[in-house]
Amino acid sequence: MEPRNVERPPPFQPSNIELVAKDDSTISGVSVYSGRAEVTRIFKFKVQTGQNQITVNGLPSVLDQESLRVQGRGAATIHDVTISRIPRLPVPTTSPTLTALQAKKERIVMxxxxxxxxxxxxxxxxxxxHVQYIDVTQLRKVVKEYDxxxxxxxxxxxxxxxELADVDKKLEDERTKLAGTGFDEKLNLRAVIGVFADSESEVEITLIYAVHGASWNAGYDIRVDMQAKEEPVTLIYKAGITQNTGEDWGDISLTLETATPTFGVGVPALDPWNLSIYKPEPIMLASQAAPPPPRWSMAPRAGRGGFGKSALVPHEATYAESYREPSIIAHRELEVSSKGNVSATFQVPGLISIPSDGVAHNVTIVQLKLNAKMSWVCVPKKDTKTHLSAKIKNASQxxxxxxxxxxxxxxxxxxxxxVPAVSPDESFDCALGLDPSIRITYHPRVKKQSQSGFVTKTANHVFTQNITIFNTKSMAIDNVRIVDQIPVSEDAQIQVRLINPSLSSALITGSRDSATASMIEAVRKPVPISKGVTALWDGADEPEVDGExxxxxxxxxxxxxxxPQSKVNLVxxxxxxxxxRTDILGLALAVCYP
Structure with missing residues (x-):
């Protein structure tokens, strides 16, 4: 029986599919954090039955390689993912078009x-x-031919x-095109994905990765309506988004995150902690030669970063060894408010485009109507300008x-x-600037001096300070606070007594141990001076201040x-x-005018 010729199957060759990120995919969404962003890209393409090697070129060089996750949909299985840098190809110096343009330029120049x-x-x-060599009747013909x-x-x-200017412009464009052919410094990462398909079909691959070079900052417009009795403050919450990642975000769904991302953060390892007896090093004489420095060798560090598992069939992904792992960038933690960690997610309505230009692009998050309590503060001894502030309650979500x-x-x-970090239902103080419509006059201080005592003579100094508040507004204002002071004695021979306003002064001259609960309550209690005017010790209306x-x-x-249009006098x-006849240090300051 003669042997039959059996055809051997051809060697297995995987199907190679080349994709460019910016041309062959769409960005379905971007989440921007403080200092980085998470990008979701979707690729749709056809695969052949069996092994397929998908090469995605043009990923941003600022991509955090430890954050890359690959997901997919379709009758296929993701086997492995590797990342490497695209090598810089030699820049071509000539082309058929450039040669033709140069030849055309030479012809035009000649x-x-x-x-x-x-x-x-x-x-x-x-x-x-010359006239003697040409007939006058022929002169007209000569001039006409010349013209x-x-x-x-x-x-x-x-x-x-x-034509020469047009050729020069085309030459410049061609040289620029040649210089930028095939390489972009900001988009020089490549991902190779192994996909095994059960049948020829269309699949969808999603790349989710974090990139550096993107951030957003909060900004506000605070509009105050002094005539409004309810909700006088309109707060416009804005976000300034900046990105310089190398890839433009066009018509994307954008999410702003206030939490700190944790891409690439692993469990820390403890360093060795050894104990030994201290032995001082021997003192070297000048004549003795110093020993050669020890040689240190750097052992190759093994280890690979991990990818997220596929949404189809889970397989462990591996990195290529052809790139250098970037150092982990420390995240700036958000400040903590009095009610807990400040964390929120804002979905920007509609679609938005953020080019990679490093310029802040502003979007409005929300416009809020908020209640606020206005207050005016002046320290006329130092400055007669009146500062306006508002205690605003964030009555929003x-x-x-x-x-x-x-x-x-x-x-x-x-x-x-x-504006500080504020949680919902929390209040915050916001300085609104100077209010020139409230005029404060700090009058010259008046001093009266007398002596008393038969055996031990004492000098009595009485100081009087007048302050005038003038409201030039056409409306009444409440909560105008004037801050002043009297001297404090640091010696038992010096006695200071407050005459007006008649605030309780037991704790000024008394000891801390002698302060009782009733005395503390008396010191906290404001004293009515006249209609609409009360006096109190500085900080008495703040619960966190120690009453003693x-x-x-x-x-x-x-x-x-x-x-409105009225004055209030304070004494x-x-x-x-x-x-x-005793020189008192600091007493002269009490008669100095501001």
Missing amino acids: ALARCKKGIASLETYLATL ATAEELDNQRLELQK YTLLRGTASVYMDGSFISRSE TLGRNGKLNWVCSVP LQWEVVVPA
């Missing part, structure tokens, strides 16, 4: 030279003509100059991040302020309500009793 030579020859010929020939040469020269705010009052820009320390620094406040008076 033609232009001939044209200029012809014009010069015509001018030379005309200059050699026609010169016009023809001029038009030819202009046309050649235009939005978390406010720290950011800069532009403050507008009644439609006019007045200042810039800072109130008044010890000599600082006090007036809290006033001032009618601060105190007495200082010292031994007669």
